[in-house]
Amino acid sequence: MPFLEVKEIDVYYGDMQVIFGLSLNVEEGEVVSIIGGNGAGKSTLLRTISGLMSSKRGEILFEGAPISRSEPADIVERGIIQVPEGRRLFTLMSIKDNLAVGAYSRRAEADAEKTLKEVYALMPRLQERENQVAITLSGGEQQMVAIGRGIMAKPKLLMLDEPSLGLAPILIKDIFETVRKIADQGTTVLLVEQDVMHSLRLSDRGYVLEHGRIVMEGPAKQLLEDPHVKTAYLGL
Amino acid sequence: MITILEDTINGILMGSIYGLMALGLTVIFGVLKVINFAHGSLLMVGMYVAYWAVQLTGLHPYLALILVVPVMYLFGYYLQDIVIKPIYKAEKQVREPITVIIVTTGVWYILDNLSLLVFTPQYRSLPDNPLRGKMIEIGSMLISVPKLWGAVTAVLTAAAIYWFLQKTRMGRAIRATSLDREAASLMGIRQYSIYNITFGIGTAAAGVAGVTIVPFFNVFPTVGVLFDIKCFIIVVLGGLGSIGGAILGGIIIGIIESVGPQFMAATWTEAIVYGLFLIFLFVRPSGLFGVKYDW
Numbered sequence: 001m002p003f004l005e006v007k008e009i010d011v012y013y014g015d016m017q018v019i020f021g022l023s024l025n026v027e028e029g030e031v032v033s034i035i036g037g038n039g040a041g042k043s044t045l046l047r048t049i050s051g052l053m054s055s056k057r058g059e060i061l062f063e064g065a066p067i068s069r070s071e072p073a074d075i076v077e078r079g080i081i082q083v084p085e086g087r088r089l090f091t092l093m094s095i096k097d098n099l100a101v102g103a104y105s106r107r108a109e110a111d112a113e114k115t116l117k118e119v120y121a122l123m124p125r126l127q128e129r130e131n132q133v134a135i136t137l138s139g140g141e142q143q144m145v146a147i148g149r150g151i152m153a154k155p156k157l158l159m160l161d162e163p164s165l166g167l168a169p170i171l172i173k174d175i176f177e178t179v180r181k182i183a184d185q186g187t188t189v190l191l192v193e194q195d196v197m198h199s200l201r202l203s204d205r206g207y208v209l210e211h212g213r214i215v216m217e218g219p220a221k222q223l224l225e226d227p228h229v230k231t232a233y234l235g236l
Numbered sequence: 237m238i239t240i241l242e243d244t245i246n247g248i249l250m251g252s253i254y255g256l257m258a259l260g261l262t263v264i265f266g267v268l269k270v271i272n273f274a275h276g277s278l279l280m281v282g283m284y285v286a287y288w289a290v291q292l293t294g295l296h297p298y299l300a301l302i303l304v305v306p307v308m309y310l311f312g313y314y315l316q317d318i319v320i321k322p323i324y325k326a327e328k329q330v331r332e333p334i335t336v337i338i339v340t341t342g343v344w345y346i347l348d349n350l351s352l353l354v355f356t357p358q359y360r361s362l363p364d365n366p367l368r369g370k371m372i373e374i375g376s377m378l379i380s381v382p383k384l385w386g387a388v389t390a391v392l393t394a395a396a397i398y399w400f401l402q403k404t405r406m407g408r409a410i411r412a413t414s415l416d417r418e419a420a421s422l423m424g425i426r427q428y429s430i431y432n433i434t435f436g437i438g439t440a441a442a443g444v445a446g447v448t449i450v451p452f453f454n455v456f457p458t459v460g461v462l463f464d465i466k467c468f469i470i471v472v473l474g475g476l477g478s479i480g481g482a483i484l485g486g487i488i489i490g491i492i493e494s495v496g497p498q499f500m501a502a503t504w505t506e507a508i509v510y511g512l513f514l515i516f517l518f519v520r521p522s523g524l525f526g527v528k529y530d531w
Binding site: 050052071072073076077081082084088089090091092093097100101102104105106108109149153 | 411412415419421426
């Protein structure tokens, strides 16, 4: 039984279909990338798994239980946590309060103090600035807070939506290194990215999403060598 | 000179009470992003609950808080849950759903007319309560005791709500929802239950305001209308969603109202107050403590 199983889902914005019969699996402990260009449906897929949007057809199972009709809060309680595109921090709250809200769910609340120490160990900069208001941080720092907030929720499956978006190359390296550490600590990661090189290098497997359909899947190494991926996404 | 000082002090006291009236409005706006047009009616309901609690028991008016706060909290909680929430759900994709504003207007008419049916248009007051007409003399100045009690209550209530929002788990969840409700729901926060709780808190604050004015003001079914426009102005002046701003905005309006008539006819005061308010909005549209950006 796969950890996360997406089966043949169709997703619409109003009347417009954006995801077509999409299926994918994530096994426990894996790092899986979903790569694709703008408008391929990557974010929509994550939003559907998180319960912010619902699929018209198909099914999503997590640890064997159907979640496609659950409320976002119930999906969070099951341990699926999304770090949304564009960070979406609580701009006028301090770093500390942002992280505290991350541990709002019942399953994360009890361990909040312990998890906070882990987050600070992973990203010491956040501790130095814990009382700073989120809006005053740089893009890279904001992304760190967003990831930290996600970890505070004690994810079994952490879904990251374009964590490298809009960051300088040196910061992108930092972010991917942090994701690597999170994965090494045993968290399953589903990574959506346009930075194909970095994300595939980090991943065990990958899916290529184009126009709402999976057009290719396989071990990350194999995708990196694939001629279509090379020309379309790596510019080689 | 002494009269101006006396008027200023009494203006500050009454203004704090105005701020307390506006507190619930600003809290509800901050989170639900809608102007609650029924706010004056909630104040009216709070006044009636306070009035009857005191009238039937003969206790000190402020003891009515024990009853008014939970009753009004539950009233607001279920009003949002049963009447307003379905509209939010139907307009899920809209950021500031206009329909909700229309619904709160409906609630205003329904509450005012229901209270007219039940309580008749009769003016009611608590003539024998221990605060009525009491004054403190400082030199040759007379300071109203019930207004002093009201002002202290206003500041304490604002401080309590501020503390709750800043320091508690639920308070943080409410602030998070107000800043980004989708990101909040990705952290496991249930948006609609936050809306219910916030509406409950705002309504309870209106109830507290009701308790503070009942000792010196008449209660009647349309009493809310006297205050709600004032509340809207205070909230915009102080900055929508700002708790300190509501109290400060209230105090400013209170001082102008009470000192103004010293210099001009009272009708002029109103015209000048609202004229100045318009000019102020040109200069600072987000109010004294409002946030300029919104994302």
